[in-house]
Amino acid sequence: MALRRLTVDRTEQITPSIVRITLIGDALEGFSALGPTDHVKVFFPDPATGALTMPELTGDGVRRPTDGVVISRDYTPRQFRPAPFGAAELDIDFVLHAPDGTRIGTVDAAAGGPASAWAAAAHPGDELGVAGPRGSRLAPQDVSDAVLIADETALPAFTRWLDLLPASARITALLDIADEEVEPYLTGEQTQRASVEWLYRSDGPGQLLESVRSLDLAPDVYVWAAGEASALVPVRRYLKHEAALRTDQLDVQGYWRRGVVNLDHHAPVDPTDPD
Ligand SMILES: Cc1cc2nc3c(=O)[nH]c(=O)nc-3n(C[C@H](O)[C@H](O)[C@H](O)COP(=O)(O)OP(=O)(O)OC[C@H]3O[C@@H](n4cnc5c(N)ncnc54)[C@H](O)[C@@H]3O)c2cc1C
Structure with missing residues (x-):
């Protein structure tokens, strides 16, 4: 390295x-x-x-x-x-x-x-x-439907997913941001590449889980989610246990955790239910 x-x-x-x-x-x-x-x-x-x-x-x-x-x-x-x-x-x-x-x-x-x-x-x-980076995990090229979930810290990675998934993949994005001032982060072209739902935290809690629950998930959908770890715990629980996604369909990463300095992102997002 x-x-x-x-x-x-x-x-x-x-x-x-x-x-x-x-x-x-x-x-x-x-x-x-x-x-x-x-x-x-x-x-x-x-x-x-x-x-x-x-x-x-x-x-x-x-x-x-x-x-x-x-x-x-x-x-x-x-x-x-x-x-x-x-x-x-x-x-x-x-x-x-x-x-x-x-x-x-x-x-x-x-x-x-x-x-x-x-x-x-x-x-x-x-x-x-x-x-680094220590090594690259390339974007899967056999994905036909992807759901990408990101807060501000994961927007850079989100835009890389947009670039690196196959052009044929249908992408749904749930972007959990503070308010509308974050939206110009994406270019017009990036916004067109996915079906984007912006969720403003200024509108109150619970919207992310509600939006995830209302998704019509394709049987082989690939879901990537990254952002504040505690906010992703219920999202991961739903996708893993209720929507019953297989482990190869689901990647949930805590990029930071409220109240934790320098979060070790290798630590489980949900300590009560590690991968
Ligand atoms: C794989 C990976 C990729 C990442 N990529 C990016 C990236 O491209 N851009 C980016 O901005 N971040 C990214 N992050 C997140 C970033 O590493 C953390 O936000 C980091 O903790 C910031 O360090 P800090 O010194 O500012 O705060 P710290 O000293 O780590 O934390 C101080 C306090 O601030 C809080 N805090 C930390 N981050 C945030 C935040 N974003 N919003 C509100 N409160 C916060 C903590 O909970 C803590 O209470 C990534 C994380 C990972 C694991």
Whole structure:
């Protein structure tokens, strides 16, 4: 697995709560992310000192540094543009959030976690570390019907699914967002590619489960869901136990969990009912 030190080339506020950071650097040579859910470990500078501390690759594998504070979080490589004759570029889209998870959708990032706070203040020339992806799980190519469920943090992966599923696949999307200000994240073309239902959390809780329950699921449907882990527990329960989807039809991933710092996404979404 490669460990790369990269530099911010530019930032773009895509929606009030999502900022796209474009990274450049010679270290991007050889970068590749071919699967829709590929993710990288992003390393941030210590806010107290400004020092960026990353593990090191040695002949014996990855070694944690003895000095400095290592701060890392998982992110989706939204787009990589290799450039045979210029500078390669990597886009990562960061959701800006408050620390308690209650105000996703408002830009109050100075108070959020270190990743969100870093992204809110990022400027050209700032340094960042990127490790991975560890490997790519390619999008299944035999899917005829797919249901994709995502909150803001999973919108980058959602758009990769749109790009990587076969053109013949019918896609239904349930997008669980703070409010209508997030909608411009998708381009017109992306919105056309799927039958998209936007669900605003500002309208109250419970809509996601209700919408999932009202889906008319094709027998071989493939369902991918990612976002806030606790919100996905009842969704997963319904799809697994009531809709009786097979394990190869269902992939539910917690991308963050309310009240948990740096969620380990390998931990079960529903600890009472692990995979
Ligand atoms: C495979 C994978 C891919 C991911 N891809 C992306 C991506 O492309 N873009 C992206 O923005 N995120 C993505 N995430 C989610 C991101 O890793 C987490 O949101 C991460 O916790 C943010 O770190 P932080 O330092 O800002 O907050 P932390 O220090 O981890 O958490 C501080 C507090 O903020 C809360 N919190 C964390 N994230 C959010 C949030 N989004 N909204 C509201 N409250 C929150 C926590 O519950 C905690 O209380 C991905 C996660 C995984 C596992």
